[in-house]
Amino acid sequence: MSPALDERDRIRAAMDRIMAGAPQRSNGALTIVALAAEAGVPRNALTQRHLDLKNEFYAKVKERGQPTDAEVRLRKRIVKLKELREADRAELVELRADREVLVRIVNQLTLENRQLRQQLVAPGPVVRLLPTQPHPPGY
CATH class of the missing domain: 1.10.287 (Helix Hairpins)
Structure with missing residues (x-):
């Protein structure tokens, strides 16, 4: 599939709108995904066919300082x-x-x-009850 004849122009226009803070078709994020959406082109148009425009966009973002x-x-x-x-x-x-x-x-x-x-195992001492003796009286 060949790119549209005006693809580069649409990308540049989209770049200008995003950088101006006035996106029409995207969320306006400073990303290639947003730029592609704004331009109405597939993302690979920027990552494969128009690398110069992608680099230009990133350079503008960097210049912006944000x-x-x-x-x-x-x-x-x-x-x-x-x-x-x-x-x-x-x-x-x-x-x-x-x-x-x-x-x-x-x-x-x-x-x-x-x-x-x-x-429990060892035999313990056996307790025996010893008989008791009666106490003597007065004891």
Whole structure:
């Protein structure tokens, strides 16, 4: 399939609209996907046929001094991942401390269990009831 004759012109016009903040057919994001949608061309028109226009678009975005939408999204994701990593680290410290306490408790219970089992197996002293003698009067 050959590209339309006015494809480059439509891409340039779309680039101008997006950079002016007045998109008509896209969300106006500073991405190749939005540029392709705005121009009404497939994305591969920019990534395969018109690499110069793609590079020109990225250069204009860079000149503008604002990060692309993708960069903003990724930076937010990085912040969120760092927060999650810190929470995981704190939880790991807590779990390691809990593990030490639980190991001590298991050791103590094992020792007590062993002692109780030995008491059950070993004959213990036999308790005998001795007869009682009557107390003398006045005692």
